[in-house]
Amino acid sequence: RLREMKGHTRSVKCVGWRPQTGSEFATGSRDNSIMVWDTRSSSDVSPENIIRNAHSQKEKRGPDASSVTSLVWLDQSNIVSVGANDGVIKVWDLRKNYSLYKKDPIPKEEIFHPGTSSCQGYTGVLNLPYSPFIYVSCLDQVIYKYDIINAFQVPASTYTGAEITEFFIKTSLSMDGDYIASGSADNAIYIWNTRSPGGPVATLGPQEEKVTCVDWNKAENVLASCIDDMRHRIWRPSRCQDSLRVRGSAKMTGKRPPATSPPTVRPPSTPSASTLRAAGRFRTPNTDRKTQRTHTPSIKSFLTPKNDTVLTSPVASPRSGASADLARGKKRRLL
Numbered sequence: 001r002l003r004e005m006k007g008h009t010r011s012v013k014c015v016g017w018r019p020q021t022g023s024e025f026a027t028g029s030r031d032n033s034i035m036v037w038d039t040r041s042s043s044d045v046s047p048e049n050i051i052r053n054a055h056s057q058k059e060k061r062g063p064d065a066s067s068v069t070s071l072v073w074l075d076q077s078n079i080v081s082v083g084a085n086d087g088v089i090k091v092w093d094l095r096k097n098y099s100l101y102k103k104d105p106i107p108k109e110e111i112f113h114p115g116t117s118s119c120q121g122y123t124g125v126l127n128l129p130y131s132p133f134i135y136v137s138c139l140d141q142v143i144y145k146y147d148i149i150n151a152f153q154v155p156a157s158t159y160t161g162a163e164i165t166e167f168f169i170k171t172s173l174s175m176d177g178d179y180i181a182s183g184s185a186d187n188a189i190y191i192w193n194t195r196s197p198g199g200p201v202a203t204l205g206p207q208e209e210k211v212t213c214v215d216w217n218k219a220e221n222v223l224a225s226c227i228d229d230m231r232h233r234i235w236r237p238s239r240c241q242d243s244l245r246v247r248g249s250a251k252m253t254g255k256r257p258p259a260t261s262p263p264t265v266r267p268p269s270t271p272s273a274s275t276l277r278a279a280g281r282f283r284t285p286n287t288d289r290k291t292q293r294t295h296t297p298s299i300k301s302f303l304t305p306k307n308d309t310v311l312t313s314p315v316a317s318p319r320s321g322a323s324a325d326l327a328r329g330k331k332r333r334l335l
Contacts, residue, residue, distance in 0.1 A: 028068030055083025070124040087113030087120030109151040157197035162190040183211035196257040
C-alpha cells in the first residue's frame with residue numbers, strides 16, 4: 001500500500017481519474033458524497049473538493065437514503081454522477097468549491113428518469129473521453145443513451161435484454177464506442193451495437209453464475225468478465241479449433257446495425273450573381289428603378305387639362321361626387 005486517503009464515512013462505490021492528469025481522482029461513496037483528491041497534497045484527510053448530499057432529497061435523508069453508485073469525468077472540469085434511488089443524472093462543475101456550500105449543492109445539469117418504474121436506481125454510467133453521449137444502466141433493466149452536452153431529457157436510444165437486477169451488475173463500452181457489454185442475472189453477457197437500439201446483437205455464454213462485471217480492453221478488442229463464483233473469462237473475436245480450450249461461445253441474434261453512411265458535409269459555397277438573380281434576391285439598380293419606381297405627378301400635369309371635350313360637351317345628366325368636383329375645377333381654371 002502506497003498511500004491511504006480518508007474522508008468518507010461509508011464504503012466507496014466508484015473511483016475515476018481526472019482526464020490528462022495522473023494525480024487527481026474522484027470517489028463516490030455510500031455516504032452520498034463525492035470527493036476529489038490530489039495525490040500531490042501533503043494531507044491524506046483533506047480532499048480538494050467535497051459534494052455532500054449529491055443524490056438524496058432532504059425529506060428522504062437517513063443512513064440508507066441514497067448513495068453515489070457511479071461517476072465519470074466528461075472533461076477536466078465536469079463530472080457526471082448517478083445515485084442508487086433518486087433517478088437523476090447530475091453534472092457537476094468542479095471549478096466551483098462545493099466544500100463551502102452550507103445548503104444542498106446545485107448541479108450544473110440534471111436529467112430525470114424518463115419512465116414511471118419504481119426501480120429508478122442507476123448502477124453505472126459510461127462515456128468516451130470528450131464524447132457528447134453517456135450510457136447509464138438502470139435497475140428497470142434498460143440502458144439509456146443521453147446527449148449530456150445539451151442535457152436533453154429524452155434519451156437518444158435505449159438498449160434492452162439484460163437482467164440488471166442489482167447494483168453489482170455493471171456495463172462497459174468498447175474502445176471505439178461501437179459496442180456495449182453488460183452482465184446479467186441470467187448467467188449471460190449481452191452485447192449491443194450502439195447504432196442499433198433495442199435488443200442485443202449477441203450473447204456470450206454459457207456461464208455458471210450471474211455475470212456481475214465486464215470490461216473492454218482499451219488497447220485491443222478483448223472483453224473480460226467475472227461471475228459470482230470468482231471465475232474470470234477472457235473473450236476474443238476469433239475461432240478456436242481446439243474444443244478443449246473453448247470455455248464459451250457467442251450466440252448471434254441475427255440483428256444487424258442499420259447500413260447508413262454518415263452524411264456528407266460540404267463546405268458552404270458562395271452563390272453566383274446568376275443564381276441570386278434567378279432566385280429574385282439580386283437586382284441591379286437599373287432593374288430596381290424600372291420595376292419598383294412609382295411616378296409622382298407634377299403640378300403642371302395636375303393643372304393642365306388632358307381632354308377639353310369634357311368641358312365643351314353638353315351635360316347630359318347631373319354630376320355628383322369626384323367627377324363633378326373635377327369638372328368644376330377645370331371650368332374655374334379656364335375662366
